[in-house]
Amino acid sequence: MNACCETPAFEPPQAPRSGGLSTVVLIGPPNSGKSTLFNRLTGLRQKVANYPGVTVEQRMGLMSGVGRDDLTLIDLPGVYSLTPYSEDARVSVDVLKGKMPGTPKPDAVLLVLDSLHLTRQLMLAAPVLALGLPTLILLNMSDVMESRGGKIDTLKLAKELGAPVAQISAVHGSGLDAVPLFLNQCALPPAAKKAEQLLTLPVLGNAASTHRWAAQVSRRTGYKAPLSAENSRKLDSILLHRIWGPLLFLAVVIGVFEVVFSIGQPLSDGFGDVLAKMGALVRPLLPAGWLQSLVIDGAWKGISSVLVFLPQILLLFLFIGILEDSGYLARAALIADRVMRTTGLNGKAFIPLLSAYACAVPAIMATRTIENKRDRFATILVTPFMTCSARLPVYMLLIAAFIPAKTFLHGFLGLQTIVMLGLYLAGFVAAMTTAWLLKSSILKSSEAPFILELPQYRMPTLRSLGMRLVDRAKVFMRQAGTVILSVTLGLWLLAHIPPVPGPGGHYTAPELADSVIGKMGHFIEPAIAPLGFNWKVGIGLISSVLAREVMVSTMGTLYGADPETQTMHLQNALHTDMTLGGAVALMIFFAFAMQCTSTMAVVRRETNSWKWPAVQFAWMLTLAWTGAFAVNHIITALFG
Amino acid sequence: MSVLTDLRIGETATLIALDLPDSVQNFLMHMGFVPDAQVTALRKAPAGDPTVYAIDGMEIALRRETAQSIRVRSNTETATGAVAAELSKIAANTRAEAQTEIHEFAGATR
Numbered sequence: 001m002n003a004c005c006e007t008p009a010f011e012p013p014q015a016p017r018s019g020g021l022s023t024v025v026l027i028g029p030p031n032s033g034k035s036t037l038f039n040r041l042t043g044l045r046q047k048v049a050n051y052p053g054v055t056v057e058q059r060m061g062l063m064s065g066v067g068r069d070d071l072t073l074i075d076l077p078g079v080y081s082l083t084p085y086s087e088d089a090r091v092s093v094d095v096l097k098g099k100m101p102g103t104p105k106p107d108a109v110l111l112v113l114d115s116l117h118l119t120r121q122l123m124l125a126a127p128v129l130a131l132g133l134p135t136l137i138l139l140n141m142s143d144v145m146e147s148r149g150g151k152i153d154t155l156k157l158a159k160e161l162g163a164p165v166a167q168i169s170a171v172h173g174s175g176l177d178a179v180p181l182f183l184n185q186c187a188l189p190p191a192a193k194k195a196e197q198l199l200t201l202p203v204l205g206n207a208a209s210t211h212r213w214a215a216q217v218s219r220r221t222g223y224k225a226p227l228s229a230e231n232s233r234k235l236d237s238i239l240l241h242r243i244w245g246p247l248l249f250l251a252v253v254i255g256v257f258e259v260v261f262s263i264g265q266p267l268s269d270g271f272g273d274v275l276a277k278m279g280a281l282v283r284p285l286l287p288a289g290w291l292q293s294l295v296i297d298g299a300w301k302g303i304s305s306v307l308v309f310l311p312q313i314l315l316l317f318l319f320i321g322i323l324e325d326s327g328y329l330a331r332a333a334l335i336a337d338r339v340m341r342t343t344g345l346n347g348k349a350f351i352p353l354l355s356a357y358a359c360a361v362p363a364i365m366a367t368r369t370i371e372n373k374r375d376r377f378a379t380i381l382v383t384p385f386m387t388c389s390a391r392l393p394v395y396m397l398l399i400a401a402f403i404p405a406k407t408f409l410h411g412f413l414g415l416q417t418i419v420m421l422g423l424y425l426a427g428f429v430a431a432m433t434t435a436w437l438l439k440s441s442i443l444k445s446s447e448a449p450f451i452l453e454l455p456q457y458r459m460p461t462l463r464s465l466g467m468r469l470v471d472r473a474k475v476f477m478r479q480a481g482t483v484i485l486s487v488t489l490g491l492w493l494l495a496h497i498p499p500v501p502g503p504g505g506h507y508t509a510p511e512l513a514d515s516v517i518g519k520m521g522h523f524i525e526p527a528i529a530p531l532g533f534n535w536k537v538g539i540g541l542i543s544s545v546l547a548r549e550v551m552v553s554t555m556g557t558l559y560g561a562d563p564e565t566q567t568m569h570l571q572n573a574l575h576t577d578m579t580l581g582g583a584v585a586l587m588i589f590f591a592f593a594m595q596c597t598s599t600m601a602v603v604r605r606e607t608n609s610w611k612w613p614a615v616q617f618a619w620m621l622t623l624a625w626t627g628a629f630a631v632n633h634i635i636t637a638l639f640g
Numbered sequence: 641m642s643v644l645t646d647l648r649i650g651e652t653a654t655l656i657a658l659d660l661p662d663s664v665q666n667f668l669m670h671m672g673f674v675p676d677a678q679v680t681a682l683r684k685a686p687a688g689d690p691t692v693y694a695i696d697g698m699e700i701a702l703r704r705e706t707a708q709s710i711r712v713r714s715n716t717e718t719a720t721g722a723v724a725a726e727l728s729k730i731a732a733n734t735r736a737e738a739q740t741e742i743h744e745f746a747g748a749t750r
Contacts, residue, residue: 080667080670080671081666081670083666085663085666085667116697117696117697117698119696119697120670120671120672120696120697120698123670124670207665207666207669207670207674208669208674208675210670211669211670211672211674212674225697225747227744228694228697232699233682236682236683236692236699237683240683240685240686240692241686242684242686243686245685245686246686334685334690334692334701335685335686335687337685337687337689337690337701337703338685338687338688338689341703347690347703371663449660449664449702449703449705449706450690450701450702450703450706451664451667451668451671451700451701451702451706452690452700452701453671453698453699453700453701454692454699454700454701
């Protein structure tokens with residue numbers, strides 16, 4: 001009865017590994033919980049969420065979560081069948097068949113099926129079992145199935161499929177003992193095998209016959225589907241209601257930003273004070289002179305001016321996490337589909353675009369779920385317009401410095417929130433307009449079908465949310481410790497050369513305006529003066545091409561290096577040095593410009609040409625310059 | 641004979657065939673859109689399109705163009721003539737209820 005002990009026929013004879021097992025692969029339909037299980041089995045933190053298509057490329061990890069450091073586990077994008085339909089599914093099929101260069105051929109398969117919809121999910125079992133690899137079938141979310149009155153006879157199912165079957169809950173980590181047990185069995189010599197039962201599989205590749213087979217198997221093995229989730233339907237009747245649906249969607253978005261400001265701002269201010277105190281504590285420990293200036297006024301001021309925004313960014317990610325894990329995101333996609341189709345964008349583009357609110361890089365990779373190449377390229381090209389979290393420090397700094405904290409509607413809606421929402425909206429409108437331009441010209445294609453599976457609502461777990469926040473904080477700190485630190489040190493250096501002879505024959509730092517960096521800033525000033533930017537902002541625009549948040553650290557360093565503004569809070573320093581028009585124009589510039597080398601690199605990789613990132617950079621820069629120019633003049637004319 | 645878009649919200653029909661390009665058809669069939677499956681129109685998105693259909697215990701949203709190419713047989717299409725139509729209209733509610741109960745029962749015993 002146990003197919004898992006069978007030595008695969010195509011095992012390369014020249015590689016008799018100890019135990020005969022080294023690579024295990026996770027496969028299953030989309031949103032069946034493979035990545036959650038992957039995290040459990042490896043102890044890693046692969047991104048998970050409650051919508052189909054979160055994983056778009058294979059990930060590998062050692063199975064240390066179950067004490068098997070000797071085994072590599074591969075997590076794959078979800079597939080419905082082994083007939084690849086999109087780019088991400090092709091990856092899964094290639095890895096599974098051992099055709100993926102650079103990825104080891106799997107020796108055993110863990111097939112993850114969602115036990116809530118077993119009949120349909122069993123359709124994937126047919127082609128996977130036909131591969132002839134030792135396979136363990138894991139029926140995930142079995143706790144939910146049982147609590148809703150579903151039933152399944154795992155022994156009968158195992159007999160029917162000729163492969164071991166176990167019920168698990170990846171979220172709660174129950175039933176996972178079956179995995180090491182299965183792996184041990186696989187390592188046994190073939191002699192220990194029991195007599196194989198003949199497995200009748202349907203004609204492969206024919207969906208109708210596969211479905212009939214799956215239905216028969218589930219009937220014969222006494223599968224009782226759980227009652228459909230009444231709660232999900234009830235929730236949907238409100239959240240997808242004609243009037244309440246869009247209103248609640250809007251309320252959710254506004255609410256998130258209100259909280260990010262009203263609770264996040266004091267947190268960030270407090271955190272900023274702590275960081276400043278830490279700098280003040282270290283200052284006397286360093287000898288007065290260039291070292292003190294480099295460490296405290298240069299590096300620490302630069303880094304802490306960005307780090308300050310950590311609490312607000314974590315708050316935002318907490319909300320994004322709740323929305324993603326609960327299953328609301330797929331509903332939002334449904335609500336927004338009308339807008340998407342007006343622009344000609346593929347309906348599937350919505351989820352990558354939404355995830356671009358965190359970061360454009362994974363979002364661009366998530367476009368692999370879009371089958372049509374032109375649709376996919378159009379989505380890739382507009383994704384960087386979505387307001388990623390790296391813009392947040394820039395917006396927050398400028399908003400806190402220039403926009404008064406007025407409130408409307410009895411304090412429920414703040415002017416600062418409105419400006420922030422306006423910036424998000426500006427990015428969204430730019431994305432949609434660009435998409436429309438692309439889709440009605442160079443990337444025209446016939447309309448692709450929109451097929452979206454609505455997952456059932458789930459309560460987000462604290463574990464999953466906590467893991468997201470820890471990961472996010474790590475990414476943010478790493479960025480601060482690498483890119484931002486090096487740019488800051490470079491800037492400090494350029495701000496202090498060439499040394500000028502001072503009194504008593506000592507060489508001292510030049511006036512900031514006479515330093516190398518000051519000369520560079522003044523050189524580009526004519527190009528940006530019409531936007532209301534001074535030369536310091538110009539330096540920031542150049543350095544932030546590396547990453548947007550570098551803008552803030554650059555400002556921190558430059559104003560920190562300038563004796564006039566050295567003692568000031570960065571907000572106040574900016575306030576004395578810029579007009580309102582220039583500040584708003586700067587935000588608009590950041591809303592549109594492509595200030596991120598990581599994004600350009602990923603666009604090049606995904607489109608396999610330098611042409612697209614170049615076009616994208618030029619278009620976004622044009623829009624940014626024009627937008628900032630217009631805004632600067634309008635604001636200056638209105639508020640003078 | 642009608643298509644999926646003809647279904648009123650709450651109405652259930654039996655799927656006959658899909659008239660779609662092979663790749664899309666194959667994909668939909670793996671999501672449960674196979675002949676003889678029972679499809680219920682669950683709700684429309686706030687903008688009126690796409691529509692969410694319940695099939696095989698799953699909820700799947702389809703745009704109008706796709707749903708138009710899926711042929712179904714309405715489960716209430718048996719009655720003919722004006723009187724019968726009038727009668728079936730009266731009976732529609734009861735029948736729809738009974739239908740869902742039967743399907744739930746069938747689903748439960750399957």
